[in-house]
Structure formats: C-alpha cells, structure tokens
Amino acid sequence: MVSIFLFLMFLPIVTQAGGEAPREDEVLDQSGAPAGGDFTLNSAAGPVSTSDLRGKVILLYFGYTKCxxxxxxxxxxxxQALNELSGEELKSLTSIFVSVDPQRDTVEQLKEYVEYFHESFLGVTGSEEKVAEVAKMYGAQYYQxxxxxxxxGYSVNHSAATYLxxxxxxLRFIFPHETPPQVMLEGIRYLMAGN
Incomplete structure (x- = not known):
C-alpha cells in the first residue's frame, strides 16, 4: 500500500474552554491517516464519480458556500497553485469541493461559488447521509x-485539509489549512509525474 504523506503532521485543534460559545467558523482537528476512497456526488452538470476520474490527479476539499x-x-x-499549472497540466487535474452543508448548498450555488475561485473546480453535494459517508472516508469533520x-441561522465548523x-x-497527500500554494503545486506535479 502506498503511504500517505501528511504535511505538517500536527493540524490545528480548536477547543472551547469553560462553556464559551464556539466561534462562527472554526478549524477542527484532523489527525491520523484516512483511507480515502471512491464516491459519487451530484454537481450542476450531473453526477461526479471519482472512479471515472482515473488517470487524473484530484484535488479535494470539504467546505460550504457560506463559510x-x-x-x-x-x-x-x-x-494560486492551480494558476501555476499549464493548460496541459490542468487537463490532468480535477478539483472537487464537497459541500458539508447540503441543507443549504444547491448544486447551482456550488457551481457559481467554486468557479469564482477557479474554472477547474467542481462543486458537489448529496444527501446528508451521503456527504457524511464521504467525509468519514477522508477523516473530514464538521458540525453545525x-x-x-x-x-x-447556523454556521458549520469543519476541518480544513486539502487532499490530493x-x-x-x-489518497497520497493531505495538506493542512494554510499550506503554501508552492507546496500544493509540488504535490500536484509529483503525482502528475507518476510518483
């Protein structure tokens, strides 16, 4: 089995002392080495199945549009990392944003939101149960x-790792929140080179 590289092994752990109310948007701990795995969720263009993306590097992130x-x-x-890739390199990459707020994030809202950042992003969601299942496969945590x-009405505190x-x-790389773009770029190109 190929090992997973976890950059900056210690991810932020947010705790609340003495009954303080949680902040609106916290980064949750995500430690350990999740297995990852294939999943199918819905986008504005229809179902997106990671098993159909063999041959491409996938950049994966869990979040929500009102974050x-x-x-x-x-x-x-x-x-910033994606902007450094050539047109040919971008053809070998799919970026997926999984909404952990399926109650509010429609596929149309997700499309508009993620394309604001980069045209290569696909916004996907599904039932609450399906999103929870996918998040568990990757060790992503979230709660309202x-x-x-x-x-x-509510925010969603969530872990903020980026997966490659x-x-x-x-699953080969897990980048913690605020990993520099150059590090992500190196990971993307490393996988594109067949490593």
Missing part, C-alpha cells in the same frame, strides 16, 4: 453551530 473565512482562504491558496441573531488523490485513485 466566512476558512473556505475562501483555502480555495484562494489552492487557486447555531448563530443567534444571524440571518444564516493520485491518478490511480489512492
């Missing part, structure tokens, strides 16, 4: 936090 800062930061950093007095899946479908 105030963690998702925009992560997607902006990933976009009620927001009193907010028009949004090799062309053979194996």
């Amino acid at each position: 105030p800062d963690v998702c925009p930061t992560s997607l902006s950093l990933a976009t 936090v009620e927001l009193e007095g907010s028009a949004f 899946i090799a062309p053979d479908g194996q």
Whole structure:
C-alpha cells in the first residue's frame, strides 16, 4: 500500500474552554491517516464519480458556500497553485469541493461559488447521509453551530485539509489549512509525474 504523506503532521485543534460559545467558523482537528476512497456526488452538470476520474490527479476539499473565512482562504491558496499549472497540466487535474452543508448548498450555488475561485473546480453535494459517508472516508469533520441573531441561522465548523488523490485513485497527500500554494503545486506535479 502506498503511504500517505501528511504535511505538517500536527493540524490545528480548536477547543472551547469553560462553556464559551464556539466561534462562527472554526478549524477542527484532523489527525491520523484516512483511507480515502471512491464516491459519487451530484454537481450542476450531473453526477461526479471519482472512479471515472482515473488517470487524473484530484484535488479535494470539504467546505460550504457560506463559510466566512476558512473556505475562501483555502480555495484562494489552492487557486494560486492551480494558476501555476499549464493548460496541459490542468487537463490532468480535477478539483472537487464537497459541500458539508447540503441543507443549504444547491448544486447551482456550488457551481457559481467554486468557479469564482477557479474554472477547474467542481462543486458537489448529496444527501446528508451521503456527504457524511464521504467525509468519514477522508477523516473530514464538521458540525453545525447555531448563530443567534444571524440571518444564516447556523454556521458549520469543519476541518480544513486539502487532499490530493493520485491518478490511480489512492489518497497520497493531505495538506493542512494554510499550506503554501508552492507546496500544493509540488504535490500536484509529483503525482502528475507518476510518483
């Protein structure tokens, strides 16, 4: 079995002391080495199955469209890496954003949201059960936090790792929140080279 490279092994752990209310948007711990695996979720263009993407590197992220800062930061950093790829390299990559807020994020909203960051992103979602199943395969964590007095009603605290899946479908890299774009770019090109 191919080993998974986990950059910066210690990911942020957010704790709340003494009954404090959770912040609107926290990064949850994501430690260990999840197995990953194939899944099918829905996009605005129809079902997206990772098993159909063999031969391509997959950049994978779990988040939601109403995320105030963690998702925009992560997607902006990933976009900086993607902008360094040539047109030919981009043909060998699929970027997938899985919504952990299937109650509110429609496939149309996801399409508009992710394409703002980069045209290579696909926004996908499914039933609450299916999203939870996929998140579990990758060790992604998330939960709702009620927001009193907010028009949004709740936020979703979630882990913020970015995953790289090799062309053979194996999860190979896990990048923690705020990994520099150059590190992601090196990982992408490493997998594209057949490593």
